[in-house]
Amino acid sequence: MRRRLLGAALALFVAAAVAAPVEPGAALPSLQLSDQNERPWRVEPGTRFLLFAADKAAGDLLQETLGADGAGWLAEHRALYLADLHKMPALVTRLFALPALRALPYAVGLxxxxSVAAWPQRKGQVTVIELADGxxxxxxxxxxxxxxxxxxxxxP
Structure with missing residues (x-):
C-alpha cells in the first residue's frame, strides 16, 4: 500500500512539474537539459530571452536568422536557444538532427x-519568452x- 501511495504522490509531483505554466508572472520551470554536444545546459540568471523552437520549421527559422554569428547575437541579446526534439523519431534525431545541431557555433538546449509539451507554441513560429530574474x-x-x-x- 505504501508503494502505491508513494508512486501516486510521485506521479502527481511529476505531472505538476510538467504542467507548470509558462505565462507572464510565473517563474520559469527549472530545466535540467544537455546541449547538442552532451554538455549541461540550463537557463542562467541574467538570461533575458528564451527562444523556443517547438518544431522543425521554428528551428529552421531561428537558425537561418542567427546565421554564422549566432553565438554573438545570442550573447548580445542575453538569449538562449531551446529546441524540442521529443516528437522526432530517435533514428532521425541521431542521424540527421544531432549532426546538424553539432555543426552550430552556439549551444542549443535539447x-x-x-516536459515542455504544454509550453506556448505556434506551428512554424519561434516562441519568444522574455525573462526577468527567472x-x-x-x-x-x-x-x-x-x-x-x-x-x-x-x-549591461
Missing part, C-alpha cells in the same frame, strides 16, 4: 521528453526573421 515577463511569437531581429538588445 528537450527529449514531454520569471516570465512576456510570451510572444516570431513568424519571420524580421520579428526575431526586432528583439531589443540587452543593456
Amino acid at each position: 528537450v527529449r521528453d514531454e 520569471a516570465v515577463v512576456a510570451v510572444s511569437y516570431a513568424a519571420d526573421a524580421d520579428a526575431l531581429r526586432r528583439l531589443p538588445v540587452a543593456v
Whole structure:
C-alpha cells in the first residue's frame, strides 16, 4: 500500500512539474537539459530571452536568422536557444538532427521528453519568452526573421 501511495504522490509531483505554466508572472520551470554536444545546459540568471523552437520549421527559422554569428547575437541579446526534439523519431534525431545541431557555433538546449509539451507554441513560429530574474515577463511569437531581429538588445 505504501508503494502505491508513494508512486501516486510521485506521479502527481511529476505531472505538476510538467504542467507548470509558462505565462507572464510565473517563474520559469527549472530545466535540467544537455546541449547538442552532451554538455549541461540550463537557463542562467541574467538570461533575458528564451527562444523556443517547438518544431522543425521554428528551428529552421531561428537558425537561418542567427546565421554564422549566432553565438554573438545570442550573447548580445542575453538569449538562449531551446529546441524540442521529443516528437522526432530517435533514428532521425541521431542521424540527421544531432549532426546538424553539432555543426552550430552556439549551444542549443535539447528537450527529449514531454516536459515542455504544454509550453506556448505556434506551428512554424519561434516562441519568444522574455525573462526577468527567472520569471516570465512576456510570451510572444516570431513568424519571420524580421520579428526575431526586432528583439531589443540587452543593456549591461
